[in-house]
Amino acid sequence: MWSLFRLFLPLSLFIILHAEGGSVNRKIWPFNNSIPAIFVFGDSTVDSGNNNYWKTPFKSNFPPYGMDFMNHIPTGRFTNGRLVTDFIASYLGIKEYVPPYLDPTLSLEELMTGVSFASASSGFDPLTPTISGVISMQKQLEYLKEYKTRLELAIGKERTKSLMSKAAFVISCGTNDFVITYYGTPFRRQTYSVSGYQQFLLQHVQQFLQGLLEQGARTIALVGLPPMGCLPIVITLTPSNAFHSRGCIESLSSIAVDYNQQLRTKLKAMESYAYGTKIVYADIYKPLDEITKNPSKFGFDKVYTGCCGSGYVEASVLCNPTSPVCFDTSKYVFFDAIHPTEASYNYIFKALRPTIDQIIKSYV
Secondary structure, three states: HHHHHHHHHOOOOEEEOOOOOOOOOOOOOOOOOOOOOEEEEOOEEEEEEEHOOOOOOOOOOOOOOOOOHHHOOOOOOOOOOOOOOHHHHOOOOOOOOOOOOOOOOHHHHHHHOOOOOOOOOOOOOOHHHHOOOOOHHHHHHHHHHHEEEEHHHHOHHHHHHHHHOEEEEEEOOOHHHHHHHHHHHOOOOOOOOOOHHHHHHHHHHHHHHHHHHHHOOOEEEOOOOHHHHHHHHHHHHHOOOOOOOOOOOOOHHHHHHHHHHHHHHHHHHHHHOOOOOEEEOOOOOOHHHHHHHOOOHOOOOOEEOOOOOOOOOOOHHHHOOOOOOOOHHHEEEEEOOOEEEEEHHHHHHHHHHHHHHHHHOOOO
C-alpha cells in the first residue's frame, strides 16, 4: 500500500507533528523567567515562513492559510493561525510570534529574542530535504552559525555567548523521514529495515544535537513523533481506509511509539555526559492519541479529514484561495490533510506546559 505514496509525493512533503483540541486563548500570560530567546529547528510543524524565501514549491504564504492569524495574514505557517512554538514564546514572555530567520526585514531586537530556522518538508535524513528541495537540518545549523556571527558583530561575543547559553532550543522533526522518505520512496527501504532506519535517524539526531551544543546551546527540547498513521493524507493513501471506514493506521503509528522510546533513551544518555546541559523529550504522541480516540472530550468534531477542501489530500498549493474551507476551524484537528489547526496546536502547547515549566525551574 505504501507504493501509493509515490503518486501523491508532492502532496505529502510537509509532514507534521501532532494535534490536540480545546479552544484557543488569544492571550497567553507570560511566565516570568530568565530565558531570553527561543530558537527553533525542524519541519512544517515549526516553519514560520522560511520556505517563503527558498526556491521550493512547498509554501503556504497564501489563503486560506493564516485565515485566523493576526490581520488574517498567510505568513508561511502551514495552519490557519499560530504554531506551538508561537504559544511557547508567548508563554515565556519572550514575544508573541517566532519569526522566520530568512525574513530580511527582521530587526536586531527580533533576532536577539529568537527565530525559527525550520523548513517545511525537511527531515533528519539528508535525503528528505533533497527530495523536496528545502532547507536541510545541516543547513539550518549553518544558519545558526551565521546568526551567531551577525549577533557577535552587533552586541559582542560575550553577550552573544551568554544569550545562547540561556536560550531555549526547540526541535520538531522526523515524520517526513518515515512517511515520505522511507515509505514514500524505495531508496531507504532497499538498504534499511524499519529498526535499522530508526537507528540511522537517531544517529543524525545525535549529530544535530552535538552541533547545537558546539554552538553554545545548553537547554534543548526535542519533540517526538506523533501517531503518524492518523494524518488524514496517510489514511487516504491506504486503500482499505481511504474514504469509507477512515481511521488511524496503527501499524505506522506503532513505529512512532518504538522510535520515541529509543529517542528518550538517546536524549537521557546525551544529557548525562553533556555537563551543564538540559536535554528534554517533548511528548506529543500521547495527547494526539487521546484526542483521536475521544475528540468530543476536547471540543473537536472532525479528526480524520482536514478543514481545507475535501480534507483528504489537500496541502500547500492544493489548499489555495479557491478551496472551500470549513465553517469553524476550532472543531477540526487538522487544517489541511497534513497539518493541525491552531486549536490543535494550542492544545499541544497545553499538554507540553509541564515540560516547559520543568525547563523554567532549571533556570531558578
